[in-house]
Amino acid sequence: MTTGPMDCNELVELVTAYLDGSLDLEDRARFDTHLLECDGCENYLQQFRSTVATVGKIPFDELDPTFRNRLINAFRDWS
Amino acid sequence: MTGKAGDEEALVAALKDGNESAFAALVDRHTPTMLRVARGYVPSREIAEEVVQETWIALLKGIGSFEGRSSLRTWLFTVLINIAKRRGMRERRDADVAVMAFTGGTVDPARFRGSDDPYPGHWLPNEVPSPFPDTPEGSVLGDELITLARRELDTLPERQRVVVTMRDMLGLDSAEVCELLEISVANQRVLLHRGRAAVRRVLEDYLRETP
Numbered sequence: 001m002t003t004g005p006m007d008c009n010e011l012v013e014l015v016t017a018y019l020d021g022s023l024d025l026e027d028r029a030r031f032d033t034h035l036l037e038c039d040g041c042e043n044y045l046q047q048f049r050s051t052v053a054t055v056g057k058i059p060f061d062e063l064d065p066t067f068r069n070r071l072i073n074a075f076r077d078w079s
Numbered sequence: 080m081t082g083k084a085g086d087e088e089a090l091v092a093a094l095k096d097g098n099e100s101a102f103a104a105l106v107d108r109h110t111p112t113m114l115r116v117a118r119g120y121v122p123s124r125e126i127a128e129e130v131v132q133e134t135w136i137a138l139l140k141g142i143g144s145f146e147g148r149s150s151l152r153t154w155l156f157t158v159l160i161n162i163a164k165r166r167g168m169r170e171r172r173d174a175d176v177a178v179m180a181f182t183g184g185t186v187d188p189a190r191f192r193g194s195d196d197p198y199p200g201h202w203l204p205n206e207v208p209s210p211f212p213d214t215p216e217g218s219v220l221g222d223e224l225i226t227l228a229r230r231e232l233d234t235l236p237e238r239q240r241v242v243v244t245m246r247d248m249l250g251l252d253s254a255e256v257c258e259l260l261e262i263s264v265a266n267q268r269v270l271l272h273r274g275r276a277a278v279r280r281v282l283e284d285y286l287r288e289t290p
Binding site: 007008009010012013015016017020022038039040041043044046047048050051052054055056057058059060061062063067068070071072074075076078079 | 097099102110112115128131139140199200201202210224225232243248250264272275282
């Protein structure tokens, strides 16, 4: 790991670790310092957060009633 | 969470007494996510349904000795994944090695300045990312992005898809995912990051083309 300033192409690979709070303090400081002066990376982070939020809105598949009945019947067979 | 956990305890107790509506309630609560996860291991929806059914039957068989030391959800997913792995047609080991061996970046390197530039590794002026727009609940653009994200999620390599699904759709935390999939924290993070980055790329491409 380098200890100098962080470049944009390094930062983009650390976003998930940053969001999980799993960067060590040194890297977290380099990340935060870079963000202060780089609009592109600030925007990249925003895009990433927005992506995670979008995935979180994907609806679950409806439970197919036929399959649900099959499960309930399996219960009846068993009990 | 406590309310729901307590409620789940009551359902499990009722299930031990052979209560059908308790079973139906648990099926309704957990089956959609179980199908989604199973689908990450097996080639068809039909097989995923068989895996889910087998898991519920395993619960019925084991419910008498289920002591609630782990949550029901953890129990269900652990059993589900074991069954799904056995049914999985694809060669998993190769896929794993491929994921870890791939060391390339998740952003096109052509978007960054080269080593001959005074600011190597920084965004090129015409490649600087722009923020994604706010999309209110139910807006047309918001729905389009969700559809795109879903489509991309379905095309991800299976381990990435399963990790992103568990983390970002089911809301499990890193420790839970590592335990369920028996992978290291570092591996989990790589898979999650690559999966999210692939979805981000698709959304960005779409938004760049949309005026």
